[in-house]
Amino acid sequence: MRTQTIDSDITVIGGGLAGVCAAISAARLGKTVALIGNRPVLGGNSSSEVRVWVVGATAHGIQRFARESGVIGELYVENQYRNPEGNPIIWDEVVMDAVRAEPNIRLFLNTDVREVDAGDVDGERVVRSVRGWTMGSELWTEFRSPYFLDCTGDGLIGHLAGAEYRLGREARDEFGESWAPEVADEEFLGSTILFYTKDLGRPVKFVAPDSAKDITQTPIPTSRILRSGDSGAHYWWIEWGGMLDIVHDNERIRDELRSVIFGIWDYIKNSGRFEAETLDLEWVGALPGKREYRRFLGDHVLTQNDILDQTEFDDAVAFGGWSIDLHPVEGMYATEAGAHQRYSDGIYGIPFRSYYSRNVANLLMAGRDISASHVAFGSSRVMATCGAGGEAAGTGAALALDLGVRPRELAATHAAELRQLLLRQDASVFGVRNEDPDDLALRARVEASSVARSIDPAEFAPGGDDRVLPLTRDVGLLVPVDPRLEAIQLLMRVPADAELEFSLWTTGRPQNAVPIDERLRTRVAVAGSPDPQWVRVPFEWNPQQPESVVVVAEAHEGVELLYRAAQVPGVLTLVHAPQADGDANVEVDESEALIAWPAIPMRGRTVRARLEPATEAFDAAKAVGGYQRYYGGPQLWASAPIAADRPQELRLEWDEPVELRQLRVVFDDDQDVELNTLHHHRTPDEVFPELVRDYVLEVRRGGGWIEVARVVDNRRRQRVHDLDPVETDAARIRVLATNGVGQARVVALRAY
Numbered sequence: 001m002r003t004q005t006i007d008s009d010i011t012v013i014g015g016g017l018a019g020v021c022a023a024i025s026a027a028r029l030g031k032t033v034a035l036i037g038n039r040p041v042l043g044g045n046s047s048s049e050v051r052v053w054v055v056g057a058t059a060h061g062i063q064r065f066a067r068e069s070g071v072i073g074e075l076y077v078e079n080q081y082r083n084p085e086g087n088p089i090i091w092d093e094v095v096m097d098a099v100r101a102e103p104n105i106r107l108f109l110n111t112d113v114r115e116v117d118a119g120d121v122d123g124e125r126v127v128r129s130v131r132g133w134t135m136g137s138e139l140w141t142e143f144r145s146p147y148f149l150d151c152t153g154d155g156l157i158g159h160l161a162g163a164e165y166r167l168g169r170e171a172r173d174e175f176g177e178s179w180a181p182e183v184a185d186e187e188f189l190g191s192t193i194l195f196y197t198k199d200l201g202r203p204v205k206f207v208a209p210d211s212a213k214d215i216t217q218t219p220i221p222t223s224r225i226l227r228s229g230d231s232g233a234h235y236w237w238i239e240w241g242g243m244l245d246i247v248h249d250n251e252r253i254r255d256e257l258r259s260v261i262f263g264i265w266d267y268i269k270n271s272g273r274f275e276a277e278t279l280d281l282e283w284v285g286a287l288p289g290k291r292e293y294r295r296f297l298g299d300h301v302l303t304q305n306d307i308l309d310q311t312e313f314d315d316a317v318a319f320g321g322w323s324i325d326l327h328p329v330e331g332m333y334a335t336e337a338g339a340h341q342r343y344s345d346g347i348y349g350i351p352f353r354s355y356y357s358r359n360v361a362n363l364l365m366a367g368r369d370i371s372a373s374h375v376a377f378g379s380s381r382v383m384a385t386c387g388a389g390g391e392a393a394g395t396g397a398a399l400a401l402d403l404g405v406r407p408r409e410l411a412a413t414h415a416a417e418l419r420q421l422l423l424r425q426d427a428s429v430f431g432v433r434n435e436d437p438d439d440l441a442l443r444a445r446v447e448a449s450s451v452a453r454s455i456d457p458a459e460f461a462p463g464g465d466d467r468v469l470p471l472t473r474d475v476g477l478l479v480p481v482d483p484r485l486e487a488i489q490l491l492m493r494v495p496a497d498a499e500l501e502f503s504l505w506t507t508g509r510p511q512n513a514v515p516i517d518e519r520l521r522t523r524v525a526v527a528g529s530p531d532p533q534w535v536r537v538p539f540e541w542n543p544q545q546p547e548s549v550v551v552v553a554e555a556h557e558g559v560e561l562l563y564r565a566a567q568v569p570g571v572l573t574l575v576h577a578p579q580a581d582g583d584a585n586v587e588v589d590e591s592e593a594l595i596a597w598p599a600i601p602m603r604g605r606t607v608r609a610r611l612e613p614a615t616e617a618f619d620a621a622k623a624v625g626g627y628q629r630y631y632g633g634p635q636l637w638a639s640a641p642i643a644a645d646r647p648q649e650l651r652l653e654w655d656e657p658v659e660l661r662q663l664r665v666v667f668d669d670d671q672d673v674e675l676n677t678l679h680h681h682r683t684p685d686e687v688f689p690e691l692v693r694d695y696v697l698e699v700r701r702g703g704g705w706i707e708v709a710r711v712v713d714n715r716r717r718q719r720v721h722d723l724d725p726v727e728t729d730a731a732r733i734r735v736l737a738t739n740g741v742g743q744a745r746v747v748a749l750r751a752y
C-alpha cells in the first residue's frame with residue numbers, strides 16, 4: 001500500500017468550522033499546519049453535505065453586539081457578499097478559498113484518521129502521530145507534529161489517545177446545574193438529516209419509497225409545525241437517536257431519519273392538507289448531522305452557571321451567546337417542544353482551559369467536543385462559537401510552540417499574552433483592551449479630523465425623516481455614558497399635559513445591552529403640544545468607567561417617540577414586548593431580559609435623543625488601545641459626516657521617529673447584525689455600509705506625507721498592510737469613502 005509521512009507544526013483533525021478556523025489562525029501566525037478532513041468538502045455540519053446553517057452568539061438577532069470577528073467573522077462577511085441566495089454549495093467554496101489562501105496549510109480531504117500513536121514521554125502522555133486513510137487514493141498518511149487538535153466533533157482522536165471525556169448528561173449536583181437531570185445518564189441530543197424542496201411551477205407527483213414512515217402514526221403532525229414551503233435547517237427538529245449511542249448506532253439513526261423525511265414529504269404531498277402540488281423533493285441528506293458525542297475534560301468544564309452568570313475568566317479566549325438549547329431525548333417523537341432555550345443576559349466567555357485535554361499534554365480540541373457539561377454544550381456547540389473556539393485553540397497551540405510551554409502552563413501564566421495575540425488577530429474576545437507592547441500606536445498621540453459628538457440620528461447621520469414610535473409599551477434606549485450623564489433629551493410628541501415616568505438601568509455586565517438593575521427613577525411634567533418637543537429627563541449618572549445604560553420611557557397612552565431609520569453605533573432601542581425568533585417549535589422564557597426587551601423590532605432605527613453633556617464615546621482614542629468591539633460603549637472612532645471634498649482622517653503622532661513595518665486597521669462591520677450562512681434572516685446589504693470602502697495610508701517624512709498603501713472597494717473588517725520598513729514621526733489613515741454610511745468609522749488602528 002502507498003504510504004507517506006507529513007511533518008508539520010500543528011495537525012488539525014476534522015474539517016468542520018472549528019478545524020478550519022484553528023488551521024487558518026495557526027497558519028497566519030507562521031505555523032505549518034496539516035488540516036485533515038474525512039469528507040470531500042470542508043465545513044462539517046455546515047457543508048453542502050449536511051446543510052445546517054451557521055449560527056453563533058447573535059442567536060438569530062436576540063443577542064446584541066454579538067457577531068463573531070476573526071476567521072469565522074471573515075467567512076460570514078465574505079459569504080454575505082458572494083452568496084446572497086444562501087446556496088450551501090457556494091458556502092463550501094467560501095470556506096475552501098479561505099483555507100487555500102493560506103500557504104502554510106496542507107489540506108488532506110477524504111482522509112479518515114483511524115489510528116493514533118500516543119504514549120508516555122518524560123512523564124506526560126502525548127500524541128506522537130496519527131494515521132489517516134485517503135479514500136479514492138488508496139493512501140495511508142502518517143501525520144507527525146508537536147501539537148494535535150481534535151476537531152472531529154465525535155472526538156475519535158482524543159479517545160484513541162486516551163484523553164478523558166464524558167458521554168451524556170451530568171447529574172444536577174455535580175456542577176450545581178439546575179437544568180441537568182438528577183441522576184447522570186447517557187442521553188444525547190440526537191442527530192438530524194435535512195432535506196430541500198423546490199417549486200417547479202407545474203404539478204409534480206411523489207410516490208413514497210417503501211422505506212417511508214407513516215408519520216400519522218407518530219406525534220409529528222400534531223406536535224411539530226409542518227409547512228410546505230420550508231426547507232433545510234427549518235427542519236432542525238427531525239432529530240432522533242438521543243437514547244442510542246450516536247456513533248455506534250449511526251447507521252440505524254440514518255435509516256430512521258430518512259424514513260421519516262420521506263414520510264413527512266409523503267404527508268405534505270399526498271395528504272391533501274398542504275398546497276404542495278408543484279413542489280418537488282430536491283435533495284435529501286445522506287449523512288446524519290451529529291449534534292453530540294464525546295466531550296473531553298479540560299482543566300475547566302464550562303457549566304450552565306458559567307454561562308448564565310457570565311463568569312469572568314482571566315483566560316477567556318472565545319465567547320458564546322446562543323441560548324442553552326436543550327432538546328427532549330425522544331427528538332422528533334416527543335410531544336413537547338423540540339427545543340427549550342434559555343439565555344444569558346449577554347455574551348459569555350469561554351476559558352482556554354476548556355480547549356485542551358487535562359491528561360494528554362499536546363492535545364487541544366475545538367468544536368462540539370470541548371470541555372463543557374452537557375448543559376453548557378447546549379450553547380457552546382453552535383458553529384460560529386465552534387469557529388471562535390477553533391481560532392482560540394489554533395492560536396493557543398501556535399503560542400505554546402513559540403513559548404515552549406504546554407497549554408496548561410499557557411493558561412496559567414501566559415493567558416494575558418494569548419488574549420493580546422487573539423485581539424491583535426481581531427479574534428472573538430471581548431472585554432480585552434489592547435495592551436500589545438509591540439503596538440507603536442499605543443505610544444502615539446491620536447488625533448482625528450473630526451469626531452461625532454451626538455447620538456441623535458439626525459445629527460450623527462443627517463438625512464431621512466422623523467418617524468413615530470407610539471409609547472404604548474415601555475421603551476428602553478441603550479446609550480453610552482461617556483464620561484458622565486447629566487440629562488437625556490428625547491424628542492417626543494405629547495399631545496396633552498402629562499407627567500411622564502422615566503428610569504435609568506445598568507446592564508449587569510459591560511458586554512450586555514439589557515436593563516438589569518434599576519438605578520434612578522424620575523417623573524417629568526410635560527406641557528401638551530401638537531408638535532414634537534425635546535423632553536429633558538434629568539439623570540445624573542457618573543460611572544467610574546464609561547458604561548452603557550438603558551433609559552426607559554414608561555408606556556403612556558397617546559405619547560409618541562420620534563426616530564429615524566439610521567443606526568447609531570452603540571445605541572439600541574428596546575421595546576418591552578417579549579419576542580423571540582418566531583420558531584414555533586422552540587419554547588423560550590419570556591421573562592428573560594433578552595426576550596422581554598427585544599432589539600429586533602427597532603434594529604436599524606434610532607430614537608431621537610441627545611445626551612448632556614455631549615458624548616465622548618466616538619473619540620479618536622477609542623481606536624487606539626481600545627477593546628475592538630462593543631463593551632460598555634461602541635468602542636470606535638466615528639467622524640463627523642464625510643464630504644466628497646473633505647476626507648476624514650485618523651492620525652498617529654510620535655514625539656520620536658519610529659520604524660514602521662506594518663499597519664493594521666479594523667473597520668466597523670456592525671457586529672449587532674446577525675449573519676447566517678444560509679440566510680435565516682436576510683440582511684439587506686451584501687457589503688456592510690459601515691465598512692470603509694476607499695482609503696489611503698500615509699506616513700510623514702521630512703514634513704510631507706507619503707502614501708504607503710491605497711485600497712479601493714474594501715469589504716473587509718480587518719486589513720493588514722505590510723510595509724517596506726520606514727522611519728516616520730506620524731502615520732495616518734485617510735478615509736475617502738465608505739460602503740454607505742456618512743461617517744468614517746475605525747475600530748482599531750495599530751502600528752508595528
Ligand SMILES: Cc1cc2nc3c(=O)[nH]c(=O)nc-3n(C[C@H](O)[C@H](O)[C@H](O)COP(=O)(O)OP(=O)(O)OC[C@H]3O[C@@H](n4cnc5c(N)ncnc54)[C@H](O)[C@@H]3O)c2cc1C
Pocket residue numbers: 013014015016017018019036037038039043044045046052053054055056111112113114151152153154156157191192193233236288289290291366367368369381382383384386
Ligand atoms: C441538525 C443539526 C442542527 C443544528 N443546528 C445548528 C444551527 O442551526 N446552527 C449551528 O451553528 N449549529 C447547529 N448545530 C450544531 C453544530 O452543527 C455542531 O455542533 C457543529 O457542527 C460542531 O462543529 P465541529 O467543527 O466541532 O464538528 P463538525 O461540524 O461535526 O465537523 C467535524 C468534521 O470532522 C470530520 N471528522 C470526524 N472524524 C474524523 C476523522 N476521524 N478523521 C478526519 N475527519 C473527521 C467530520 O466528517 C466533519 O467534517 C446543529 C447540529 C445538527 C446536527
